[in-house]
Structure formats: structure tokens, C-alpha cells
Amino acid sequence: MDDAAPSSLRRLPSVDRLLRHPDLVAAVQQHGRSEATLAIRETLAELRETLKPGTSTEETDIAASVLSRLDARADTCMKPLFNLTGTVLHTNLGRAILAEEAVEAATAAMRHAVSLEFDLDGGKRGERDDHIRALVCELTGAEDATLVNNNAAAVLLVLNTLSQGREAIVSRGELIEIGGAFRMPEIMARAGAHLREVGTTNRTHPRDYANALQPATGLILKVHTSNYRIEGFTAEVGARDLAKIARQHNVPLVNDLGSGTLVDLSRFGLSKEPTVREAVEEGADLVTFSGDKLLGGPQAGFIVGRKDLIGAINRNPMKRALRVDKMRLAACEATLKLYRDPDRLAERLPTMRLLARSVEDIRQQAVRLAPVLAEVLGDTVAVETVPCRSQIGSGALPLDTIGSFGLALKPKGGGRALEELSTAFRHLPRPVIGRVAEGALIFDLRCLDHESLFHENLSSLRSGVAS
Structure with a gap:
């Protein structure tokens, strides 16, 4: 430190003096005395370390530095951009932007007590899935539906419920890895299911599935390849044909659509993707899909399909650990209601717009x-x-x-x-x-x-x- 610095250090104001500085009085009220005191001490410590001849020790300048530090600490880390x-x-930027209807619904849920798990008709405890069950079934044609916090959780919960300690049959060409270290074989292991690979990377035939079926089989899983395509000399078993094989052997077929869509995207000039309704009609016993991708809602994972299987999933203790909160549930309901008017969907749903x-x-x-x-x-x-x-x-x-x-x-x-x-x-x-x-x-x-x-x-x- 320069010889001139000690004298400058002696001129630094005290913490108490700065707390009473006119420029900081409002900041102390806004941020609280403890937070303001911390910001002042950090600012003074920084000055003591870096003070050089000519550096201002005027209280007004120090107060301005404290204000800047307080504003930076108060600023949100998750910035709109x-x-x-x-x-x-x-x-990485939050996926779907929510429709205004969804924002308003989530805001209302945050501001007020709501009938999250309360049956207003019977005056008794209800189920949170009841808020979206009928709506999801209406839009997908499924018998029943439930909701968890994302599609990875949906797949995990289905596997754990139907295939824990048993085999889950998957084509090698569908053993995907997507962002965030989501790898289908590892999810299966965490769910307690035993992976049974069939076919090859580029070609899987009906006989591959049929030959793999045995008493230890818990389910057949069809996975949307999401972030890649295999082209060239390829073959896969379509969902409708796979459903026939599953029914013949009395084994559930689970179709993981990944992103999932409720409308034909070709109406917006995009390539055709299988809709959830189509997956249900093709014979899948369960279909899983995301809420915050093509659906255009908040992060969520939907499971739709047979009533008995949905019932078993809801009885799984893991369901409670993976359930959604009232804000997301409200936003999901509001988003789904927009799909009742497909002609105006592109106007009202930001993702489609x-x-x-x-x-x-x-x-x-x-x-x-x-x-x-x-x-x-x-x-x-x-x-x-x-x-x-x-x-x-x-x-x-x-x-x-x-x-x-x-x-x-x-x-x-x-x-x-x-x-x-x-x-x-x-x-x-x-x-x-x-x-x-x-x-x-x-x-x-x-x-x-x-x-x-x-x-x-x-x-x-x-x-x-x-x-």
C-alpha cells in the first residue's frame, strides 16, 4: 500500500455514520438495516484493500458505492431477456413463454388460498389431479390422467410402478440421452426396472419384441427419439403394431412422446408430429409427454391412459414426491383450456404464435x-x-x-x-x-x-x- 494510503484510511467514515447518511436513509428502509450494514462493511473493506492516492473517500461517493452494491444484491438472478x-x-432460457391466461391463473393461486385438495361440493378433502383430469381426458381421448413435475419424472414413475423388479423392453434405437444427463438406461435402473434391449440401433422388428416377452416382463416402452433421427437402412415397429403385440401378451405398452403435442402442427406450417390423441388411439396403455415444450405451458409431465394403470401410479408413494404445486397446476389448467379453441390457438398461445x-x-x-x-x-x-x-x-x-x-x-x-x-x-x-x-x-x-x-x-x- 502507498504511504499516502494510511491517512486516507483514517478518513474513511464509520459504519454508523454511513447508516445515517442522507443518501442511504431510504436504502436502509428499503433493504433493511442488516443488509445495509453488510453492504457498507463490504464497501469499506474493499476500499481498505484497494485504496490508492487520489481515490475518493468522500462520504457521498462511498454512499453511492453502497447503493450500487445493495441494488446488485437485490437484483434477481433469473433475469428476463x-x-x-x-x-x-x-x-437454457426457460422453454415455453406462458399465455397471459396461464400467468393470471398462477398469480391468483399465489395470492390466495385455493381449493387445491378440497372438494367444494362435498366439503371434504379432494385430489389435486381433479383440476385437470377431465380436461386432459377431453383433449386426448384417454380414460384417465395424472400430472407430475416433468416428463422425466413421468417416465420414472411409470417404470417404477409397472416394472420395478421386472423387465422393461425397449428398442436399442430408442435408448436416448437428452440434455441434463437424462439417459433412458439410467432412469430405468433408478426406477428399479431391468432393461431388456431388443433389435439393433437402426433396425427393430416385431419378432424382436415378441421373442423378448416372458413372465418377467413388466412393460414395453416406446420412446420418441426427440433430439435425433436415424436415417438410411432402418426399420421400427409402429405404435399401432406394437400395441397389438402388447395386447396379445397382456403387457402394458407405454408410449413416451417426450415433447408431445395436442394439435396437428402441420396447420402451422410445421412437420407432422404424432399427437397425444393419436398415440392413445393407436392403442398405447399409457402415454407420457411434457407440459413446457410444444404444449406451451409450465414445466410438467403428463401421464394419460388406462384408468386402472393411472390408479396404480397414483397409489405409488413416489407420486407425492413428484407432484406439482398449486401455481403450476393453475397454469396447466389455463393453458389446456386454450386448446378448446384451436382456431385461435396461434393468437393466444405464445409458443404457437x-x-x-x-x-x-x-x-x-x-x-x-x-x-x-x-x-x-x-x-x-x-x-x-x-x-x-x-x-x-x-x-x-x-x-x-x-x-x-x-x-x-x-x-x-x-x-x-x-x-x-x-x-x-x-x-x-x-x-x-x-x-x-x-x-x-x-x-x-x-x-x-x-x-x-x-x-x-x-x-x-x-x-x-x-x-
């Missing part, structure tokens, strides 16, 4: 925003409109992309400048997340709903990157 990655259902946006609409948005960004960033960054391809994300239609438009930001300084540019956008009050490709920061505008808010957000760059 602009998803301009080109992946609509981005797992974003997937259904026309390329021309997005191109016009890119044309509007290009000069705005060019003005903010200045001559050091070239901004141009570019065609690009969006993807659905979260394992849904992994090989399908959707035409889109975006902005390519190319800094003149090369790689380091590109990294700094990307960092600057990530540190805006509302972070902007794009993708880096071919020497540019690409903003795919398919998911940019709030253009005016994006404009306002850019003002913070004027004193940063643009300078």
Missing part, C-alpha cells in the same frame, strides 16, 4: 431494426439483415428448421471485438442473447415480440459499445 438465438423452446410467424413479418422487423442498431453501434460494427433458420428446440422436430430473418452484427476488430460485443448485449438491463456464427453475432428475430422494449433497452449501449 430477449431470446434471439433462433431456438424457440430454448431449454412464435412458431407460426411468417418469414415476411420477421423480415420487415429486421429491416426496421437494422438502421436503429447501426446508429447505436456506430461505424465499428457493420449491421445487415440476413435470412436464417430457426429451430423449435427442446428435442422437438430436431431435423426441422423454420425460415426466419435476423440481423448480423460484424465488428471490425475481429474475434476479440466480437466477444466484447456479445458480452455487452448480455449485460444490458434486459440481456439480449444471440448466437455467434461466421464471424458475426446473429440475432434471429423470430422470438422478438416486444420491439419497443427492445428499442428502449438499446439506449444503454450508447455509452458503451457505441463509444
Whole structure:
């Protein structure tokens, strides 16, 4: 430490003095005395470590540093942001954006006591699944339904209920691994089921399943391959044919759709995916699917199918550990009700609205925003409109992309400048997340709903990157 520092240290105000500083009185009220005291002590400790000649020890400046620290500590870690990655259902960015109806329902559940497990007609304890059971059955054609906290939990619970200590037959080509270390063989092991692989990676035939069936068989599991496709010399047994084999041997067929959809996606210009209703009609005894992917709701895992099997699942003690809370249940119910009006689904459900946006609409948005960004960033960054391809994300239609438009930001300084540019956008009050490709920061505008808010957000760059 410099010789001048000790005298500066002696001029540092005390904690009590700063707590009474006019600029901090309101902050003490807002954040609490304990939190304000901690922020002051941390600020003073930092000054003692780093103080150099010329460093300000004015109380007003120190108070400003304390305020900044308090605001940073109070700021939420889970920030709202602009998803301009080109992946609509981005797992790392929270997947589906909820419809306003779902947000309002979840908010009401948070603010008030609700009839979560209370039967208002009989005045006795009820079941939380009752809030969505009839609605799910209406939309899927299933006999019964239950709900857990995500689709991985749904698969785990089904396996544990129907195949604990017994064999679960799966095609080798369907032994998937998806994000977050979800590997089907390991989930089976945790559920207490014994994996029985049949067929080969690229070809599985009806006889493979039939030959594997034995008294120790608990179930046959068909798994949607979600995030990959096997092409070329391939063969698989369709769900309808597999259901016939399962019925002949009195073994349940479970069809894990993964993402799952309640509507024909081709009406929105996307590739056809099997719907939950179709999976039920094809003869699956149970169907599992997600709530926060193509369904467009909160994180949840649905199990629909035979009433007796759903009853056994609900009696499993693990069900309580995997159940959903009142907020998600309310949001699920509100989301599902939107599917009663499929003609307006793209207007009311954000996931479908974003997937259904026309390329021309997005191109016009890119044309509007290009000069705005060019003005903010200045001559050091070239901004141009570019065609690009969006993807659905979260394992849904992994090989399908959707035409889109975006902005390519190319800094003149090369790689380091590109990294700094990307960092600057990530540190805006509302972070902007794009993708880096071919020497540019690409903003795919398919998911940019709030253009005016994006404009306002850019003002913070004027004193940063643009300078």
C-alpha cells in the first residue's frame, strides 16, 4: 500500500455514520438495516484493500458505492431477456413463454388460498389431479390422467410402478440421452426396472419384441427419439403394431412422446408430429409427454391412459414426491383450456404464435431494426439483415428448421471485438442473447415480440459499445 494510503484510511467514515447518511436513509428502509450494514462493511473493506492516492473517500461517493452494491444484491438472478438465438423452446432460457391466461391463473393461486385438495361440493378433502383430469381426458381421448413435475419424472414413475423388479423392453434405437444427463438406461435402473434391449440401433422388428416377452416382463416402452433421427437402412415397429403385440401378451405398452403435442402442427406450417390423441388411439396403455415444450405451458409431465394403470401410479408413494404445486397446476389448467379453441390457438398461445410467424413479418422487423442498431453501434460494427433458420428446440422436430430473418452484427476488430460485443448485449438491463456464427453475432428475430422494449433497452449501449 502507498504511504499516502494510511491517512486516507483514517478518513474513511464509520459504519454508523454511513447508516445515517442522507443518501442511504431510504436504502436502509428499503433493504433493511442488516443488509445495509453488510453492504457498507463490504464497501469499506474493499476500499481498505484497494485504496490508492487520489481515490475518493468522500462520504457521498462511498454512499453511492453502497447503493450500487445493495441494488446488485437485490437484483434477481433469473433475469428476463430477449431470446434471439433462433431456438424457440430454448431449454437454457426457460422453454415455453406462458399465455397471459396461464400467468393470471398462477398469480391468483399465489395470492390466495385455493381449493387445491378440497372438494367444494362435498366439503371434504379432494385430489389435486381433479383440476385437470377431465380436461386432459377431453383433449386426448384417454380414460384417465395424472400430472407430475416433468416428463422425466413421468417416465420414472411409470417404470417404477409397472416394472420395478421386472423387465422393461425397449428398442436399442430408442435408448436416448437428452440434455441434463437424462439417459433412458439410467432412469430405468433408478426406477428399479431391468432393461431388456431388443433389435439393433437402426433396425427393430416385431419378432424382436415378441421373442423378448416372458413372465418377467413388466412393460414395453416406446420412446420418441426427440433430439435425433436415424436415417438410411432402418426399420421400427409402429405404435399401432406394437400395441397389438402388447395386447396379445397382456403387457402394458407405454408410449413416451417426450415433447408431445395436442394439435396437428402441420396447420402451422410445421412437420407432422404424432399427437397425444393419436398415440392413445393407436392403442398405447399409457402415454407420457411434457407440459413446457410444444404444449406451451409450465414445466410438467403428463401421464394419460388406462384408468386402472393411472390408479396404480397414483397409489405409488413416489407420486407425492413428484407432484406439482398449486401455481403450476393453475397454469396447466389455463393453458389446456386454450386448446378448446384451436382456431385461435396461434393468437393466444405464445409458443404457437412464435412458431407460426411468417418469414415476411420477421423480415420487415429486421429491416426496421437494422438502421436503429447501426446508429447505436456506430461505424465499428457493420449491421445487415440476413435470412436464417430457426429451430423449435427442446428435442422437438430436431431435423426441422423454420425460415426466419435476423440481423448480423460484424465488428471490425475481429474475434476479440466480437466477444466484447456479445458480452455487452448480455449485460444490458434486459440481456439480449444471440448466437455467434461466421464471424458475426446473429440475432434471429423470430422470438422478438416486444420491439419497443427492445428499442428502449438499446439506449444503454450508447455509452458503451457505441463509444
